[in-house]
Amino acid sequence: MSYEGLAGSVARDVLDSLREGCQVVDFEYRYVYVNEATATQARRSAEELLGRTMMECFPGMENTPMFATLRRCMAERQHDRMENEFTLGDGSTSWYELFFVPVPQGMCILSVDISAQKRDAAALAKAEEQLRHAQKLEAIGRLAGGIAHDFNNVLSVILSYADFLREELQPGEPMRADVDEIHKAGVRAMELTRQLLAFSRQQVLQLQVLDVNHVIAGTEKMLRRLLGADVTLTILPAHGAWSIKADPGQLEQILMNLAVNARDAMPRGGKLLIETKNVELDEEYAELHHDVAPGPYVMLAVTDTGVGMDKETQARVFEPFFTTKAKGKGTGLGLSTVFGIVKQLGGHIWLYSEPDKGTTFKIYLPRAAETAPVTARSSVTVPPVPSRGHETILLVEDDDQVRGVAVGILRRQGYRVLEAPNAGEALMICEDHSARIHLLLTDVILPRVSGRQLAERLSAMRPDMKVLFMSGYTDDSVLQHGILESHVAFLQKPLTPDALTRKVREVLDAPLR
Numbered sequence: 372m373s374y375e376g377l378a379g380s381v382a383r384d385v386l387d388s389l390r391e392g393c394q395v396v397d398f399e400y401r402y403v404y405v406n407e408a409t410a411t412q413a414r415r416s417a418e419e420l421l422g423r424t425m426m427e428c429f430p431g432m433e434n435t436p437m438f439a440t441l442r443r444c445m446a447e448r449q450h451d452r453m454e455n456e457f458t459l460g461d462g463s464t465s466w467y468e469l470f471f472v473p474v475p476q477g478m479c480i481l482s483v484d485i486s487a488q489k490r491d492a493a494a495l496a497k498a499e500e501q502l503r504h505a506q507k508l509e510a511i512g513r514l515a516g517g518i519a520h521d522f523n524n525v526l527s528v529i530l531s532y533a534d535f536l537r538e539e540l541q542p543g544e545p546m547r548a549d550v551d552e553i554h555k556a557g558v559r560a561m562e563l564t565r566q567l568l569a570f571s572r573q574q575v576l577q578l579q580v581l582d583v584n585h586v587i588a589g590t591e592k593m594l595r596r597l598l599g600a601d602v603t604l605t606i607l608p609a610h611g612a613w614s615i616k617a618d619p620g621q622l623e624q625i626l627m628n629l630a631v632n633a634r635d636a637m638p639r640g641g642k643l644l645i646e647t648k649n650v651e652l653d654e655e656y657a658e659l660h661h662d663v664a665p666g667p668y669v670m671l672a673v674t675d676t677g678v679g680m681d682k683e684t685q686a687r688v689f690e691p692f693f694t695t696k697a698k699g700k701g702t703g704l705g706l707s708t709v710f711g712i713v714k715q716l717g718g719h720i721w722l723y724s725e726p727d728k729g730t731t732f733k734i735y736l737p738r739a740a741e742t743a744p745v746t747a748r749s750s751v752t753v754p755p756v757p758s759r760g761h762e763t764i765l766l767v768e769d770d771d772q773v774r775g776v777a778v779g780i781l782r783r784q785g786y787r788v789l790e791a792p793n794a795g796e797a798l799m800i801c802e803d804h805s806a807r808i809h810l811l812l813t814d815v816i817l818p819r820v821s822g823r824q825l826a827e828r829l830s831a832m833r834p835d836m837k838v839l840f841m842s843g844y845t846d847d848s849v850l851q852h853g854i855l856e857s858h859v860a861f862l863q864k865p866l867t868p869d870a871l872t873r874k875v876r877e878v879l880d881a882p883l884r
Contacts, residue, residue, distance in 0.1 A: 601640030636677025
């Protein structure tokens with residue numbers, strides 16, 4: 372063998388051993404050499420390619436951007452590079468980085484498979500977009516929660532004084548109807564603030580170990596009435612579904628809000644499917660969804676056959692007050708409420724939708740360590756009207772108007788009220804007051820010293836004094852001080868005369884913990 376022949380043989384062996392594709396085409400774009408990696412990338416054997424033109428092997432190749440670059444480099448005898456996505460003979464797609472190198476026979480094309488890098492880059496971009504979206508919703512949530520908290524104090528005053536006026540006015544008096552309208556508007560505003568608090572994950576949840584299937588079964592009749600006769604409801608409960616830890620009322624609210632949203636998306640009727648399933652979310656799924664921890668979950672899926680959503684709508688669907696419905700047809704808080712409740716429960720919500728192909732919401736709630744007890748669904752009973760009181764109550768509230776209205780409510784019921792705007796004055800009152808104080812009624816969030824810290828100090832001085840906390844929302848300080856976990860009495864603002872007097876009477880009549 373000549374030296375030239377030996378060199379050519381060695382070069383060919385080197386090229387055939389490369390993982391990168393190497394192909395040489397002549398000036399008529401006919402394959403004169405392909406290495407094994409090229410044949411693998413093309414999903415063709417070398418024999419199928421050699422001696423045939425690129426256009427014969429891959430019809431339509433001459434119309435691609437890759438071929439335009441090849442033609443230019445061939446004519447101008449220039450080097451170049453580009454990235455290109457190829458659809459292969461088996462229907463799969465792959466991304467390659469291509470290098471064009473002029474050679475005496477024509478053009479050498481080196482191809483490097485960069486599909487994995489493209490997938491990683493796409494996954495990273497998706498994760499970054501999810502993070503930006505989550506940060507956006509988090510910022511909106513903090514703003515909404517702060518507004519709702521302050522607004523709850525205002526509503527406490529509006530609703531309470533409206534109730535005072537209603538007590539003074541007989542049903543037939545002209546001003547009674549006006550006061551009733553004020554009260555209705557206040558109640559509606561109260562519901563809106565509750566939805567905002569749910570979205571911002573600042574609502575008080577009474578967590579219980581639950582069977583999701585049991586909750587769904589308990590709301591089935593209500594869901595059917597809500598959906599109407601032209602929507603077919605199908606429920607597919609998982610056999611042996613795991614238990615979750617949630618607030619049953621909030622879980623019912625999730626179902627109702629998703630059902631309402633689905634009904635509105637099916638104006639001419641359709642089908643709604645609710646199903647549950649035990650699932651394990653693995654590390655791979657968690658990597659693609661930044662707010663998910665791997666582990667066991669109970670999936671609650673709600674699928675409709677409605678009008679669906681485009682990508683732009685899906686990107687904003689959980690934002691408060693965003694709605695595609697006609698003016699006056701919705702508040703835009705239904706799905707944002709669902710989002711907030713799911714996140715507060717440590718869960719994850721996933722959405723898939725296409726225009727004219729329906730929508731699926733999948734909610735993943737963490738599996739509880741305990742098993743839900745088997746209990747019959749109790750009927751709702753109206754609590755009796757609380758009796759008047761005579762006990763002494765120490766009220767601690769930093770908002771002057773809220774404190775004033777609470778004092779008015781309690782004194783009208785016969786209670787003796789000692790009032791303080793902060794923990795310092797409450798301590799002085801407790802030290803100076805020689806008679807018994809039956810109840811400490813305090814806001815959780817106070818300047819400098821929290822309501823929980825105040826209760827601990829006063830309970831050491833007066834061990835027979837009961838405690839009732841109140842707040843417009845729950846934030847980190849509430850949770851850190853164990854307001855919910857320790858099962859102490861709690862009253863959610865806004866205050867109303869009925870809610871306040873019922874809760875005060877309930878705590879005073881209960882055994883001392």
